Amino acid sequence: MELKQKALFVNLSTGTVEKKVLRETLRRKFLGGRGIDAYILYSYIKPGIDPLGPENVLSVGAGFLVGSGMPCGSRTHIGAKSPLTGLFGSANMGGDFAPEMRYAGYDHIVITGKAKNPVYLWIKDDDVEIRDAQTLWGKNTWETEQLIHEMDGDQEERVMCIGQAGENLVRYACVISPPKNAGGRTGMGAVMGSKNLKAIAVRGTKGLPVYDPKKLLDLRAELTHRILKSKAMIACGTYGTMFIFSTANTAGQIRVRNFQLNQMVNGQDLEPETFHENYSAGPVACVSCPIHCRHKYVVPLGEYKGTITEGPEYTYLGAFGTEVDNPRLDVVLTAGHLSNLYGLDVLEYGSLLSWAMELYEKGLITKEDTGGIALEWGDPDIIMGMIEKVAKREGFGDILAEGPERAIKKLGEDTRYYNINIKGLSGLHSDERSVPSFALGIGVSTRGADHLRSRPALDLLNLPKKVLENLYQFEVVNNYQQYETKGKMIGWHEENYAVSDSTGICKTISTFFSPHLFMFKDYARMVSEVTGLRITEEEIKDIGRRIYTLERLFNIREGASRKDDYLPERFYVEPTTTGQEINRGKVIEREKYDMMLDEYYDYHGWDREGRPTPETLKKIGLENVEGWKLL
Amino acid sequence: MKKRECNRRPTDGEEEMSVRINIHPNLYQFTNDQAIVKVNGSTLGQCLDDLVKQFPQIKQGLFAKDGKLLSYVEIYVNQESSYPEELAKPINDGDELHITLMMAGG
Numbered sequence: 001m002e003l004k005q006k007a008l009f010v011n012l013s014t015g016t017v018e019k020k021v022l023r024e025t026l027r028r029k030f031l032g033g034r035g036i037d038a039y040i041l042y043s044y045i046k047p048g049i050d051p052l053g054p055e056n057v058l059s060v061g062a063g064f065l066v067g068s069g070m071p072c073g074s075r076t077h078i079g080a081k082s083p084l085t086g087l088f089g090s091a092n093m094g095g096d097f098a099p100e101m102r103y104a105g106y107d108h109i110v111i112t113g114k115a116k117n118p119v120y121l122w123i124k125d126d127d128v129e130i131r132d133a134q135t136l137w138g139k140n141t142w143e144t145e146q147l148i149h150e151m152d153g154d155q156e157e158r159v160m161c162i163g164q165a166g167e168n169l170v171r172y173a174c175v176i177s178p179p180k181n182a183g184g185r186t187g188m189g190a191v192m193g194s195k196n197l198k199a200i201a202v203r204g205t206k207g208l209p210v211y212d213p214k215k216l217l218d219l220r221a222e223l224t225h226r227i228l229k230s231k232a233m234i235a236c237g238t239y240g241t242m243f244i245f246s247t248a249n250t251a252g253q254i255r256v257r258n259f260q261l262n263q264m265v266n267g268q269d270l271e272p273e274t275f276h277e278n279y280s281a282g283p284v285a286c287v288s289c290p291i292h293c294r295h296k297y298v299v300p301l302g303e304y305k306g307t308i309t310e311g312p313e314y315t316y317l318g319a320f321g322t323e324v325d326n327p328r329l330d331v332v333l334t335a336g337h338l339s340n341l342y343g344l345d346v347l348e349y350g351s352l353l354s355w356a357m358e359l360y361e362k363g364l365i366t367k368e369d370t371g372g373i374a375l376e377w378g379d380p381d382i383i384m385g386m387i388e389k390v391a392k393r394e395g396f397g398d399i400l401a402e403g404p405e406r407a408i409k410k411l412g413e414d415t416r417y418y419n420i421n422i423k424g425l426s427g428l429h430s431d432e433r434s435v436p437s438f439a440l441g442i443g444v445s446t447r448g449a450d451h452l453r454s455r456p457a458l459d460l461l462n463l464p465k466k467v468l469e470n471l472y473q474f475e476v477v478n479n480y481q482q483y484e485t486k487g488k489m490i491g492w493h494e495e496n497y498a499v500s501d502s503t504g505i506c507k508t509i510s511t512f513f514s515p516h517l518f519m520f521k522d523y524a525r526m527v528s529e530v531t532g533l534r535i536t537e538e539e540i541k542d543i544g545r546r547i548y549t550l551e552r553l554f555n556i557r558e559g560a561s562r563k564d565d566y567l568p569e570r571f572y573v574e575p576t577t578t579g580q581e582i583n584r585g586k587v588i589e590r591e592k593y594d595m596m597l598d599e600y601y602d603y604h605g606w607d608r609e610g611r612p613t614p615e616t617l618k619k620i621g622l623e624n625v626e627g628w629k630l631l
Numbered sequence: 632m633k634k635r636e637c638n639r640r641p642t643d644g645e646e647e648m649s650v651r652i653n654i655h656p657n658l659y660q661f662t663n664d665q666a667i668v669k670v671n672g673s674t675l676g677q678c679l680d681d682l683v684k685q686f687p688q689i690k691q692g693l694f695a696k697d698g699k700l701l702s703y704v705e706i707y708v709n710q711e712s713s714y715p716e717e718l719a720k721p722i723n724d725g726d727e728l729h730i731t732l733m734m735a736g737g
Contacts, residue, residue: 231714232733235702247703247734251657461731462655467710480656513733516712582656 013113032064035502054114063504067099085424095181103204161199163343172348211532239272252579318429319350342391351426422449487599495544661689676718
């Protein structure tokens with residue numbers, strides 16, 4: 001069915017639009033979404049280019065199963081060379097944008113060049129126009145969506161856009177599909193801003209042809225039943241992704257005061273039950289999702305008090321709560337809404353602000369650096385107010401807007417030790433010092449210090465060893481504080497999540513949360529039965545490995561190597577001090593980390609510098625990667 | 632990490648069973664650092680009651696105020712999740728239980 005779907009190429013410099021059918025051979029290699037985006041970025045981006053220059057390529061991809069009716073098939077992937085890391089840029093969002101793209105006939109929208117003036121891309125089925133957006137410039141994401149609806153006279157079109165942060169080239173500006181769907185990481189909003197592209201609005205009325213309608217409906221019912229039999233998904237549906245906060249905080253696996261503590265002892269207000277009882281106005285869901293992990297809530301404070309919005313995510317609790325030592329949920333909820341309006345990556349902002357607060361506490365920066373602002377822990381005015389300053393690059397916000405590596409250069413090398421970033425991407429609010437597998441996962445991730453490339457949550461659960469070994473098909477050490485076998489575990493999850501992101505099925509229903517949820521064989525079955533493209537479990541494993549390896553090759557081409565796969569120094573030298581007894585006094589042991597790294601490279605078929613070997617490239621069909629035929 | 636086993640002797644009138652509960656490491660603080668505890672019971676609820684009888688403090692790590700298992704606690708019986716039967720799930724002699732905590736960490 002989807003084999004006739006197209007990629008839309010839009011050159012903003014020349015104003016030309018071209019449509020190309022996505023070949024079946026490409027599907028067999030990369031499926032769609034993140035996978036085909038990886039192919040597009042590797043093929044079309046020349047190494048060494050300025051990510052904020054017109055030569056960068058932005059690819060918006062719909063997963064191969066998006067909009068087909070498969071459970072949780074809603075995800076949009078957005079890729080480009082990252083202006084934050086200089087490496088493979090990759091963001092992913094839920095909602096309903098990608099299904100609408102597919103119903104208009106397009107699985108990928110590839111943007112090149114730069115418009116002379118602000119524009120937005122308007123798509124309605126076969127009609128595509130580059131429209132003037134000068135009246136939208138300076139507007140926040142919600143205002144932008146509403147104005148586009150009014151200008152186009154169509155409330156049904158779906159919009160992804162940037163706020164002021166993207167316009168001002170904040171290096172971690174995100175893409176928002178209102179009200180809260182965020183393609184958050186690696187600065188894809190800044191890439192849009194650099195191209196003078198304020199938004200993409202799409203309306204599709206074609207639908208998707210179905211390969212075998214009865215089989216699709218039967219499979220959908222079977223999989224939905226399986227999802228709703230999972231206790232993790234029931235908890236997620238009740239409390240949202242916040243449901244894991246209590247256990248993580250009690251254990252002592254949360255970043256507090258930047259990286260000084262690993263448990264927030266006064267964090268009761270941040271518990272999911274507090275939100276559920278006092279703030280939630282009911283659950284909502286992305287397209288085709290039976291879980292409903294997000295909630296509506298009323299913004300409790302400030303200029304937008306009383307506005308109904310959606311969220312919050314678990315990560316809000318860290319970025320606006322624990323990392324900056326703020327125990328107030330009303331501040332967290334308000335800050336989350338503001339970030340979405342301005343179009344800022346929540347995780348990046350929280351990590352950088354908490355770093356600046358620690359620098360201020362230690363006297364490494366003063367009011368002279370901050371423009372007279374006292375960066376005190378937990379100050380609601382700072383936490384909420386600095387969002388606007390960063391988005392508009394005002395005062396000290398202009399320094400934080402540059403992201404970790406450039407901000408370190410501005411504030412001095414003596415501030416580096418306190419900054420938590422890997423490959424130029426800030427870490428989230430989890431503290432990985434007591435969980436070596438998690439630490440390795442953020443160390444080696446192709447997009448920097450990020451958990452969604454591999455996090456093997458199953459390692460923490462205390463599952464029966466046989467359950468884990470049946471899943472992984474290799475021996476595992478079933479103890480989350482041990483290092484052995486964790487390299488292989490990370491490699492396995494990287495490949496599984498690469499497949500998940502390329503089908504566009506939300507990884508909430510993957511092995512992220514439960515060993516009984518989706519993995520390779522399930523994705524192979526869905527692709528085969530829904531699209532008619534017969535793919536085996538072994539073939540889909542190879543697809544995951546191919547995608548991950550290609551992202552690695554992109555980074556190697558930009559100069560990355562083994563040296564970039566290590567953790568910030570604090571992980572090795574500062575023991576954890578709080579939380580449960582078994583998680584105290586923990587650091588990541590350097591020698592054992594190296595052992596995990598070697599095991600991880602071996603799993604992928606990479607050499608000791610982390611370069612894929614010629615044999616590996618040949619085995620997964622990437623041996624002629626430099627001479628590929630372009631779309 | 633400590634890995635000790637608790638071999639409780641049955642009290643008078645109790646029939647000895649060999650149901651073993653693997654404790655989640657984050658709950659060791661409630662079991663005197665014991666990783667495995669032997670219990671009696673013909674349902675999961677009875678087995679957990681026996682666990683709580685031996686280690687009363689662990690109740691707060693397992694049960695909500697309404698007496699149900701906490702939303703993030705999932706018990707495996709052998710290699711299968713006990714959800715949705717949970718406390719009513721029948722337990723046989725020789726079964727092995729695992730207390731798992733859902734804590735994805737981000």
